[in-house]
Every structure is written in C-alpha cells, then in structure tokens.
Amino acid sequence: MFTGIIESFGTILKITKEGTNVHFDLESILAAELKIDQSLAHDGVCLTVVETKPDRYRVTAIDETIKKTNLSQWEEGKKVNLERCMPANGRFDGHIVQGHVDQVGVVKSISDQDGSWIFEIEYDSSNGNVTVEKGSITINGTSLTCFNSGPGRFSVAIIPYTFEHTNFHQLKVGDKVNLEFDIIGKYIARIVNGYSQQ
Known part of the structure; x- marks a missing residue:
C-alpha cells in the first residue's frame, strides 16, 4: 500500500x-x-x-x-x-493508494497561475470511474485533490514544491498520465452499480 x-x-x-x-x-x-x-x-x-x-x-x-x-x-x-510501500507505523500524509492504475488520462491544458499551475485532465468515462469534487485522485503516483470534476474530466492545482519534486514539471499538453481513482469511491460505485453484464 x-x-x-x-x-x-x-x-x-x-x-x-x-x-x-x-x-x-x-x-x-x-x-x-x-x-x-x-x-x-x-x-x-x-x-x-x-x-x-x-x-x-x-x-x-x-x-x-x-x-x-x-x-x-x-x-x-x-x-x-x-x-x-508505506511502513506499518507510517503516517498517512496522502491517501490510500494501491499502485494499481485504473486507466490512462490525457493532459488537456496547463495554466500558469503565477505561483502554481492548474492541470486539466480528461479520461474515458465509459470505464465507470468518477471523481468527486474535493476528493482524492492519484496522477502518476502523486496524491492530489480534484476540483472542477465532471464526466471524464477534472482539474488539479500543483504548488511549486510538488511541481519541482515530482515529474509534473516534465508534463506537456497531450501527455498521457496514470490515474488511480479513490478506492473508497470505487467500492461505493461497485456496491451501487454492481458488476456490468458481460
């Protein structure tokens, strides 16, 4: 974990x-x-x-x-x-992340906010994954908070420390990123929607 x-x-x-x-x-x-x-x-x-x-x-x-x-x-x-992996006596500074990517998203825009950056991410919503406003999302392994959440899209704000100490500073519009959606949200969605019929 x-x-x-x-x-x-x-x-x-x-x-x-x-x-x-x-x-x-x-x-x-x-x-x-x-x-x-x-x-x-x-x-x-x-x-x-x-x-x-x-x-x-x-x-x-x-x-x-x-x-x-x-x-x-x-x-x-x-x-x-x-x-x-987090040690058993570790501190939860992010959120529960399994290291199992749900799907790939695409960077649609990057805007410089004079001290931080806003990244807009799009993904195929037909897979059933969703984000929740002010909920957790993992992008390229980085725990972040979503906003402007909608079907197949959301935004995240990146502060200078995160920009420098993760590979967000390498990302360009059109790049693909690994997405792991919040595990609690995934379990709730599965309980509510059940398994799709094959």
Missing part, C-alpha cells in the same frame, strides 16, 4: 524487451536501500524490484501493465516518480 507522497525520482537508463515483458533499469538515490522482491511505485504503477546495484535497479512490467498504463511511452532519460 502507498500514500501518493513521492519520495524521489528514478531516471530510466535502459529499456529491454524480453518476450512480452519489458525490463526497466533505473538510477535513483533509493537504489542502495532497495531489496529484491520489494514493491515500488513508479508513476503510480506498483512494480517488483528484480535486481539491485548500489546506484541502480531493475523492475519488470508484464504486457498487461504496459497496455493499461503510460509505460509504453517511457523512454531512456525520463524521470519517474518513486514511492516505496
């Missing part, structure tokens, strides 16, 4: 395909503290550490993960938001 509070960056050094799997080698100041088989969120995607070195490590993504997240657009040199 994660909280959406980004710890550090990882920089992608190498991308290697092996069958339908993709290996990502990343450099990070966290590398020396990581252990094999440890879960680590990368832009909100929970991946397992499979190899470690003092200054770098490797994770592997399966085809299903590649298809349902923005990992297919990752390239060497990209900075990725990193968060280790």
